[in-house]
Amino acid sequence: MATRRINMKDIAREANVSVATVSYVINKRKDQTIAKSTIKRVEDAVKKLGYVPNLAAKALVENKSYLIGVVIPQTEPGKQFMFSNPFYGELLSSIEFVARDKGYHVLISGTDVDQSYLEIANKRGLDGIIIVGIHPDNYYEDLKNTSIPVVLIDSYCDNLPFFSISIEDRKSAKIATQYLINKGHRKIAFASGVITGNGVTYERFLGYKDALEEANIEVNDDYIYSGTVSQEYGADIGLKIANQKDRPTAIFSTADIIAFGIINGLKKAKLSVPNDISIVGFDDTWIARDCDPQLTTIKQDVFKKGQKAVELLIDNENITNKNTVLDIELIERESVAQL
Amino acid sequence: MATRRINMKDIAREANVSVATVSYVINKRKDQTIAKSTIKRVEDAVKKLGYVPNLAAKALVENKSYLIGVVIPQTEPGKQFMFSNPFYGELLSSIEFVARDKGYHVLISGTDVDQSYLEIANKRGLDGIIIVGIHPDNYYEDLKNTSIPVVLIDSYCDNLPFFSISIEDRKSAKIATQYLINKGHRKIAFASGVITGNGVTYERFLGYKDALEEANIEVNDDYIYSGTVSQEYGADIGLKIANQKDRPTAIFSTADIIAFGIINGLKKAKLSVPNDISIVGFDDTWIARDCDPQLTTIKQDVFKKGQKAVELLIDNENITNKNTVLDIELIERESVAQL
Numbered sequence: 001m002a003t004r005r006i007n008m009k010d011i012a013r014e015a016n017v018s019v020a021t022v023s024y025v026i027n028k029r030k031d032q033t034i035a036k037s038t039i040k041r042v043e044d045a046v047k048k049l050g051y052v053p054n055l056a057a058k059a060l061v062e063n064k065s066y067l068i069g070v071v072i073p074q075t076e077p078g079k080q081f082m083f084s085n086p087f088y089g090e091l092l093s094s095i096e097f098v099a100r101d102k103g104y105h106v107l108i109s110g111t112d113v114d115q116s117y118l119e120i121a122n123k124r125g126l127d128g129i130i131i132v133g134i135h136p137d138n139y140y141e142d143l144k145n146t147s148i149p150v151v152l153i154d155s156y157c158d159n160l161p162f163f164s165i166s167i168e169d170r171k172s173a174k175i176a177t178q179y180l181i182n183k184g185h186r187k188i189a190f191a192s193g194v195i196t197g198n199g200v201t202y203e204r205f206l207g208y209k210d211a212l213e214e215a216n217i218e219v220n221d222d223y224i225y226s227g228t229v230s231q232e233y234g235a236d237i238g239l240k241i242a243n244q245k246d247r248p249t250a251i252f253s254t255a256d257i258i259a260f261g262i263i264n265g266l267k268k269a270k271l272s273v274p275n276d277i278s279i280v281g282f283d284d285t286w287i288a289r290d291c292d293p294q295l296t297t298i299k300q301d302v303f304k305k306g307q308k309a310v311e312l313l314i315d316n317e318n319i320t321n322k323n324t325v326l327d328i329e330l331i332e333r334e335s336v337a338q339l
Numbered sequence: 340m341a342t343r344r345i346n347m348k349d350i351a352r353e354a355n356v357s358v359a360t361v362s363y364v365i366n367k368r369k370d371q372t373i374a375k376s377t378i379k380r381v382e383d384a385v386k387k388l389g390y391v392p393n394l395a396a397k398a399l400v401e402n403k404s405y406l407i408g409v410v411i412p413q414t415e416p417g418k419q420f421m422f423s424n425p426f427y428g429e430l431l432s433s434i435e436f437v438a439r440d441k442g443y444h445v446l447i448s449g450t451d452v453d454q455s456y457l458e459i460a461n462k463r464g465l466d467g468i469i470i471v472g473i474h475p476d477n478y479y480e481d482l483k484n485t486s487i488p489v490v491l492i493d494s495y496c497d498n499l500p501f502f503s504i505s506i507e508d509r510k511s512a513k514i515a516t517q518y519l520i521n522k523g524h525r526k527i528a529f530a531s532g533v534i535t536g537n538g539v540t541y542e543r544f545l546g547y548k549d550a551l552e553e554a555n556i557e558v559n560d561d562y563i564y565s566g567t568v569s570q571e572y573g574a575d576i577g578l579k580i581a582n583q584k585d586r587p588t589a590i591f592s593t594a595d596i597i598a599f600g601i602i603n604g605l606k607k608a609k610l611s612v613p614n615d616i617s618i619v620g621f622d623d624t625w626i627a628r629d630c631d632p633q634l635t636t637i638k639q640d641v642f643k644k645g646q647k648a649v650e651l652l653i654d655n656e657n658i659t660n661k662n663t664v665l666d667i668e669l670i671e672r673e674s675v676a677q678l
Contacts, residue, residue: 006486007402050484063346067446081432084625089422096447097419105463107406108435109444124444145389147345231629260629267631286423290570292603292631 006051014045065125068099068313069107071117073133078113085229085257086285087302088132091153094306095130102314111139118142128313131155134199149316151309156198158323163312165305165324169200172298172328173207176252176280179296179330181215184339185250185278188212191237191262192254193229201226204254204282223248231261238265241277249339250278256288259295259335274337284331293334300328345390353384404464407438407652408446410456412472417452424568424596425624426641427471430492433645434469441653450478457481467652470494473538488655490648495537497662502651504644504663508539511637511667512546515591515619518635518669520554523678524589524617527551530576530601531593532568540565543593543621562587570600577604580616588678589617595627598634598674613676623670632673639667 012019024032025042073082096106111117121129126148134155143150150162180188190208192201227233253259259281263273273279281288284299308324351358363371364381412421435445450456460468465487473494482489489501519527529547531540566572592598598620602612612618620627623638647663
């Protein structure tokens with residue numbers, strides 16, 4: 001099978017004219033006089049060979065690529081995307097949908113260890129960059145000096161010259177934990193991915209502690225579970241909690257997908273949610289509505305997060321406030337019992 | 340915040356030279372003599388302003404974009420990607436990972452109603468196209484005439500001049516159904532997305548019928564459930580089957596995500612898997628390992644599907660067989676009981 005794209009040379013050969021003539025015809029140059037019959041020959045060849053001028057040429061002229069780069073967390077540096085968390089699929093889906101509507105395309109690329117995303121951004125002439133989640137500090141360093149607009153989703157790198165979109169993670173976690181406290185729970189575990197400064201997980205950890213503190217409950221280190229954002233880790237936590245000596249009666253998990261795993265882990269240990277242990281999740285991805293029992297969780301508007309990010313990249317002339325904070329809502333379902 | 344990319348004009352202004360001079364220096368043209376001090380001025384300006392030459396220029400010269408387009412099914416024509424099925428996230432993740440390793444980037448774009456993907460492909464100068472799932476016939480029509488290599492994943496459009504990657508869907512479905520028959524089941528339901536010619540669902544439906552026929556079991560139309568590939572539709576099926584008069588004792592579902600929904604639907608109707616009803620899924624996404632009970636399912640190698648697709652696009656000079664068929668395997672877990 002042919003693998004080469006049709007170019008002007010092919011048109012020139014087919015139409016039996018020079019490449020310059022093809023270029024004049026295709027670019028509708030008015031400063032050249034070309035015989036009508038020649039124009040017709042070129043146009044016929046274009047049609048026959050299925051040639052379409054490349055956006056790369058347009059990009060060079062307009063200095064615009066209509067291309068937005070999206071960075072999603074990887075399972076490990078240099079590895080695959082973390083698509084096992086439905087949150088990222090939903091977010092990417094929203095970004096692509098809104099971008100498409102505005103005539104833009106989405107480039108997705110992870111980075112290899114030690115590769116700078118700026119390199120990718122410049123090479124591709126990206127019109128904007130959306131970075132989801134947190135990355136090592138030096139990841140942002142390079143990007144500080146680019147004139148390409150950058151939107152950070154779910155990070156707390158406040159000192160950087162980027163746009164940011166987030167929710168009030170600390171407050172949300174406090175609301176979730178307070179909800180459990182109001183249901184009579186005092187032994188409340190915290191389950192999350194790695195707790196890193198600048199990250200949403202750290203903020204949610206602070207919110208969890210805020211709620212405990214306000215209720216005069218001491219933080220118990222044995223109740224803090226921090227690993228990976230995955231159902232596997234959740235299942236691990238579930239088994240561990242089931243076998244814990246002074247077992248917590250409730251769990252606040254910073255991701256639905258971890259909560260889903262915890263429920264499975266507890267089930268394996270013959271414990272039931274919410275009868276034995278209550279649990280509140282985070283995100284309100286489809287997993288929350290479709291696990292058993294249905295998950296009480298903090299709902300964030302994933303579609304809006306993606307939409308707002310694209311809008312900020314495309315039209316940011318009059319934006320004075322770099323930080324957009326979206327609303328959340330606690331959704332009551334079946335996973336919490338009154339103690 | 341600045342939203343414009345640095346271009347040669349900016350460098351020229353900063354270095355106080357002409358744009359032509361900037362171009363000569365950046366492109367290291369040997370046919371022009373430029374003073375060393377001028378070269379230094381330009382280089383300093385490049386560094387200061389963070390200018391990097393654009394891949395768009397390189398693409399025009401090399402006629403290669405190092406860009407692969409990936410098309411994922413949308414929930415409806417013109418709508419968002421169908422990322423709620425974890426299969427697509429896993430596949431995209433694998434495509435991006437392998438492409439990145441080979442120096443390529445991935446462009447994802449759905450299409451609007453009546454938009455041709457060829458338009459996108461040509462505009463972007465894509466080096467290859469991966470189309471996942473089946474699309475209306477006219478979707479492929481345009482692409483027939485392109486010289487850009489196309490790989491179809493999971494479709495049966497055999498008459499098209501494209502590469503294809505698939506599994507033996509018909510045989511896989513037969514294996515799954517026979518497994519249930521061997522466990523003593525004769526009332527076996529079929530649960531799937533829309534059954535369309537050329538699609539994997541249709542092939543799997545044929546395989547299901549093959550197995551019944553060989554065992555002298557008549558196909559019962561009341562046992563055929565065909566809707567959308569989603570947990571919601573699965574939950575619907577579960578409730579319907581629970582209330583069915585002559586209820587099936589087993590279900591073969593063409594997607595884990597539907598099976599997951601069915602289990603939830605049955606649970607709501609106080610029926611348990613596998614005690615009341617057995618179920619076999621398809622794909623072996625993480626959902627299969629982490630639902631309760633764990634799903635007996637047909638495992639396909641999702642990573643390999645993505646990997647092979649990228650390899651076919653990048654190096655297809657000596658490929659004589661357009662169709663790649665990957666192996667499958669039945670994974671026994673907890674969702675099937677002997678009748």
